[in-house]
Amino acid sequence: MQEVDFLNKPEHSLDSQAGDVLFFSTVQKKVAISSPVKVLILDLVKRGPTPLEIIVERSGKAKSTITKHVQDLEEAGLIVTHTNPDDNRRRILTLSAEEIGRLTAPESCVRPGIYYIPKLHSSFNGEEIAQFFRFLLVSFRVKAMAIGININPVLKQAGIQIGEVLAPAVEDENIEGVVKKIAQFWKIHHLGTVALRSTSPLSIEVRDCFECKDLPVTGHEACPFDNGVITAIFSHHLKSPVTVVEEECYSKGNDRCLFVITPSSEDS
Template sequence: MNDNNPVYGSENIQIELFATPKGVKAIKNPVRVKILSMLREGDLSFDEIVKFSGRAKSTVSSHLKSMTREEIINSRIDPNDARKKIFFIQSEYIGKLQRQQLQEDISAYIKRYIASENDPFEFFRLIFHTIRISLLTQGVDIDPILHEAGLKVGEALYEKVKDPDMDKFLGNIANFWETHSLGSVEIKNFQPLTISVQDCFECSGLPYLGRPACAFDSGILESLFSKYNKEKIRVRETKCYALGDNSCRFVIE
């Protein structure tokens, strides 16, 4: 599991992980990371990759050929010009590795939960959060995996909470969250639809991370509202316990 190009920078280097038929590939070359970041936003032609990456054609061509051989990306003929190719990612994005310093020692976090009430649910929350923080301290970001899992859970959950009436649909979602101790849901706004979650299972109690941490919940909500609206819906988390807020907030766009 490696990228044969030299390592640039120090501990703060970003490494992108992709699952291919040949195994997991760790991409640490900054040029490749930039190209893959662009392709994750959408398919691009060779000329577009050169333009947006700011690299020479020969450099881009070399990296594209290597990543094609490794089955990370692939290409198809441009329907508007048979002499050109459109490049796209054909592997599965797993996540990224990036060293970061958390602002709270994990041992103190664990001790705080152990000292809390003897609640089995809190013990499972402890396990979930401890695994997640342990991975983060090693530089492993599992948000893409959690988001993908949330999408699948949302698809299965939709049949249980669906209702043609939007108010009832929202009420069913809130009831499910409450019943399963995922948090307390409150509708803050309808234009755009904004959902607030108090005591969020996924992130309340996490140390300050400096970014939203509810990738799993975001995935569930994205799937639920996409199925309800019969079109792709984006969910953006604007507040989070991991940002120092006193609740999580999701905007349905």
């Protein structure tokens, strides 16, 4: 069994009741993080290369405090730091481990029960099979949310793997063509309705989203699988890593999901 490290040293200046617990996997071990400051650092860095100054600003902590937390995370193998190519005095942090899970407070808006019941029959056609698996996914996620288990990191990694397989099939000479092929795939498999909303910034809209439309409204984005698929497809198309942010989501109370795609280098 692989070792589990807990980087949970007491911090008297922090609220001991606050903060989620993040789980990461490195080549050598599994690591659990419950320190609120370390959780904040990792939440920022996992979105893309992040200047140390941004972390100091967002945390409200002294630079010396953040530097010590960064050193701990480096020693644990969770992040690496690089010199900013534009300024040798500044450092940029990147994630070097895979997030595999998160424990959080149970969603107060989630109650036991079934939120989505498809019309099922003894003999399934294609649409009803899609409804059935949609029901399974929603039921599983609602139960996890109710007990405070966040499986978004696993869903995103699964989405990236599927997106890497799907990317060559939806490749086209321009972005409009790629989105059109994605929309066709989504329609055929009853995953929702996809449309290109902007090319600057690149923005994709999904309506009737299979991943989140039937979830309760939590105030948070809830489409890590779609995020992973889109990340892989456009990293392949643009031949460079991209960052995908879900700015709107049914689970946030919106009437659609909206994904904004930018080159990862812009985060630095």
